[in-house]
Amino acid sequence: EIVMTQSPATLSVSPGERATLSCRASQSVSSNLAWYQQKPGQAPRLLIYGASTRATGIPARFSGSGSGTEFNITISSLQSEDFAVYYCQQYNNRLPWTFGQGTKVEIK
Amino acid sequence: QVQLQESGPGLVKPSETLSLTCAVSNYSITSGYYWGWVRQTPGKGLEWIGSIYQSGNTYYNPSLKSRLTISVDTSKNQFSLRLSSVTAADTAVYYCVRARVATVKGSQYFDFWGQGTLVTVSS
Numbered sequence: 001e002i003v004m005t006q007s008p009a010t011l012s013v014s015p016g017e018r019a020t021l022s023c024r025a026s027q028s029v030s031s032n033l034a035w036y037q038q039k040p041g042q043a044p045r046l047l048i049y050g051a052s053t054r055a056t057g058i059p060a061r062f063s064g065s066g067s068g069t070e071f072n073i074t075i076s077s078l079q080s081e082d083f084a085v086y087y088c089q090q091y092n093n094r095l096p097w098t099f100g101q102g103t104k105v106e107i108k
Numbered sequence: 109q110v111q112l113q114e115s116g117p118g119l120v121k122p123s124e125t126l127s128l129t130c131a132v133s134n135y136s137i138t139s140g141y142y143w144g145w146v147r148q149t150p151g152k153g154l155e156w157i158g159s160i161y162q163s164g165n166t167y168y169n170p171s172l173k174s175r176l177t178i179s180v181d182t183s184k185n186q187f188s189l190r191l192s193s194v195t196a197a198d199t200a201v202y203y204c205v206r207a208r209v210a211t212v213k214g215s216q217y218f219d220f221w222g223q224g225t226l227v228t229v230s231s
Binding site for chain 1: 169213
């Protein structure tokens with residue numbers, strides 16, 4: 001099983017600032033990496049797939065990068081609605097497809 | 109916009125079978141996507157359970173495969189999950205999802221999610 005490790009566990013950021021979250025895979029997943037946002041009491045929402053392609057309706061302030069084992073998602077200027085938990089998920093060819101443990105982005 | 113809605117018992121006894129159904133609206137389940145289940149616990153986080161195509165082709169998480177059945181009912185535009193011999197470790201919020209196939213080997217990410225339903229395993 002491919003283990004996904006996210007860092008940091010919690011990121012404290014002021015509104016308007018830039019935030020970069022990291023995700024590391026225990027072995028290469030090529031660009032088969034998605035990012036999700038989850039707010040309290042809600043289901044996760046797809047933000048990024050293919051490591052860098054924004055899903056439909058996702059604002060341009062969200063950008064993804066990386067390939068192989070190292071990935072990032074950057075929120076260029078945090079809005080109030082962006083404070084949430086973010087998860088990465090690998091969907092490489094070997095089962096199971098796995099998620100990271102999440103990074104909580106909180107208001108500083 | 110695709111909508112998914114989970115339904116089923118919120119409480120299941122240990123050793124029994126957990127059964128959930130996901131009703132899909134505003135989209136035909138036969139229109140070319142996989143459909144699946146993901147669960148979430150405070151301890152293990154998000155865990156992909158399995159996915160199914162309209163034809164009945166399935167992908168299962170190997171750790172659950174021996175206890176898992178996912179089926180599809182195209183006439184009702186819904187799909188279902190059955191997990192047998194449950195224990196407290198199966199207590200989780202269960203989400204149904206639409207899965208997009210990203211590679212020729214069938215690997216998937218999830219673009220639409222239901223609201224989730226809490227299932228507690230307890231006597």
